[in-house]
Amino acid sequence: MKKINAVIFAAIAFAFTSCQSQELAIPPEATSLEIIQQAQTAFDKGNRKRAIECYETLIQRYGNNPAIYVEARYEIAHIYVKQKKYKEAEPILAELKEIYDSSAPGMLPGAYRKMALNDYAKVKENLKKSREEKK
Secondary structure, three states: OHHHHHHHHHHHHHHHHHHHHHHHOOOOOOOHHHHHHHHHHHHHOOOHHHHHHHHHHHHHHHOOOHHHHHHHHHHHHHHHHHOOOHHHHHHHHHHHHHHHHOOOOOOOOHHHHHHHHHHHHHHHHHHHHHHHHHO
16 A cells, blocks of 8 residues: 555656646747747746746747847846846846837837836836945
């Protein structure tokens, strides 16, 4: 009986581990929209690390498209803001500001510009408060 329980436990543990590792693999043929959906699902489930990994994969595969690059970089920065990791978010948001400032109007999605500027202001404010508290 103990052997049967051990075998059943091992099989369940193996199945759980197998399912978990499949979640980490993003198929090479995944479209940008599919990767974004995986990232959003991970974020909704509270798996911020997985969401960032998905957005980084999105950049690696589709980052030559400026609109996708901006979206992925913003989403990574926004996750950091939600986690109050302002030092990690700040350079990404500064980069996005620079990208928008140097691009022609209408070349990039305007919504991400507005959201990035809002997050950037919040990050700068929180970093300033943090520096003042250390004095």
